[in-house]
Structures are given as C-alpha cells and as structure tokens.
Amino acid sequence: MGRGTTPIESALRGRIPYGNDINPLSKALTKPRINPPSLNEIISRLSEIPWSQFKSIKNKKLLTFYHSKTLAQIEGLRLWLKKRKIQGKMDQIDCWIKMVAINRLTGHSPGFFSVYTLPPNQAVSIKSQKKINKKKQ
Ligand SMILES: C[S@@+](CC[C@H](N)C(=O)[O-])C[C@H]1O[C@@H](n2cnc3c(N)ncnc32)[C@H](O)[C@@H]1O
Structure with a gap:
C-alpha cells in the first residue's frame, strides 16, 4: 500500500x-x-485536545529535529491518542489527526513540524541532522 x-x-x-x-x-x-471526517469535526476535536498541558519532553534526543515547544506538543498528542485508544474512544476523527501528524513529522516545506529535515525515505541520523542544523543557522 x-x-x-x-x-x-x-x-x-x-x-x-x-x-x-x-x-x-x-x-x-x-x-x-x-x-475522511468533515472539517468541522476535525476543528471541534482539535479544540478538545489539551495542548496547553503538553509541556514536558521525554525523548530529548529528538530536540535535534524539533523546537522544544513543538516536540512537547507532538509527544503530548501521541500520549493523548494512545490514551484514547486504550479507552476504546479512538474514532475516525482521531485517526485523521494522527494521519496528518505522522505526515507532518519530517520534511522541509513550510507546514512540517520539524526543523529542515529530509523526508522519511531519506531520514538521517542525529549526527547528520546536527550538521544540517549548523548549515541552516
Ligand atoms: C514503493 S512503496 C509503495 C508506494 C505506493 N504505491 C504509494 O503510492 O504510496 C512499497 C511498499 O511496499 C511495502 N513492502 C515491502 N515489502 C513488503 C512485504 N514483504 N509485504 C508487504 N509489504 C511490503 C513497503 O513497506 C512499502 O510501503
């Protein structure tokens, strides 16, 4: 597929x-x-997610790829979705949000969550990403 x-x-x-x-x-x-869910369903679900509570970062190594605030939101969303799944609440709207978030993780066009990264099929190591970050400063 x-x-x-x-x-x-x-x-x-x-x-x-x-x-x-x-x-x-x-x-x-x-x-x-x-x-796909409707745009209004997505907007409404996004407003239910407690974004302001997502402040901590567990996987600090990923700070090479993301701004700290963005990484906190990604980790928070991941845990929120995981909880919904465990509770049996994960529906097509949550699956849509998860799909978009996965698609936005890496890449270097505007709208991606990461700093200037390569797409998943050309993913680089943390060491190589650090070199890219230096060049882009
Ligand atoms: C080039 S991609 C297909 C792209 C697809 N046509 C599209 O439009 O997105 C090839 C896919 O085959 C999958 N794949 C490779 N070996 C497989 C296997 N043994 N069984 C099932 N899927 C496999 C890969 O994970 C990859 O997602």
Missing part, C-alpha cells in the same frame, strides 16, 4: 479497497483517507 494511492483511488471509483503492507504506518496513513 505504501501511502495508499491504489486503495484510495479504488475507493474513490466505488470499488472495495484491499491492501497490505509490512509497515504498520501504511494502514495509519491510508485508512483515515478512505472515509
């Missing part, structure tokens, strides 16, 4: 989409786009 181009296209054409991928991220990136 990869990012899901084929199953999504088949669903858009009224077919029953089937797909598989050895990478579990593939399902997280594909399934929410088969049955």
Whole structure:
C-alpha cells in the first residue's frame, strides 16, 4: 500500500479497497483517507485536545529535529491518542489527526513540524541532522 494511492483511488471509483503492507504506518496513513471526517469535526476535536498541558519532553534526543515547544506538543498528542485508544474512544476523527501528524513529522516545506529535515525515505541520523542544523543557522 505504501501511502495508499491504489486503495484510495479504488475507493474513490466505488470499488472495495484491499491492501497490505509490512509497515504498520501504511494502514495509519491510508485508512483515515478512505472515509475522511468533515472539517468541522476535525476543528471541534482539535479544540478538545489539551495542548496547553503538553509541556514536558521525554525523548530529548529528538530536540535535534524539533523546537522544544513543538516536540512537547507532538509527544503530548501521541500520549493523548494512545490514551484514547486504550479507552476504546479512538474514532475516525482521531485517526485523521494522527494521519496528518505522522505526515507532518519530517520534511522541509513550510507546514512540517520539524526543523529542515529530509523526508522519511531519506531520514538521517542525529549526527547528520546536527550538521544540517549548523548549515541552516
Ligand atoms: C514503493 S512503496 C509503495 C508506494 C505506493 N504505491 C504509494 O503510492 O504510496 C512499497 C511498499 O511496499 C511495502 N513492502 C515491502 N515489502 C513488503 C512485504 N514483504 N509485504 C508487504 N509489504 C511490503 C513497503 O513497506 C512499502 O510501503
């Protein structure tokens, strides 16, 4: 499936989409786009997430890739989604938010969460990212 181009296209054409991928991220990136929530549903759910409480950072190594405030929000959102899943509350709106967040993690166009990073298929080590950061200062 990869990012899901084929199953999504088949669903858009009224077919029953089937797909598989050895990478579990593939399902997280594909399934929410088969049955997207409305913009209002997304806006409303985003307003329920306690963003202002997301202040601590557990994985400090990732500060090479993200601003501290952004990393705190990413980690907070991750835990919030995990909790929703454990509580059996994870619905298509949460899955959509998770899909968008995963897609925004790395890359260097405006709108990505990270500093100037390479896309996932060209991901670099922390050491190499530090070199990129130095060049970009
Ligand atoms: C080039 S990508 C497919 C891109 C896709 N056509 C798209 O539009 O996004 C190839 C995919 O095959 C998956 N893959 C590789 N080996 C696999 C295997 N043995 N079983 C299932 N999926 C596999 C990879 O994880 C990767 O997501």
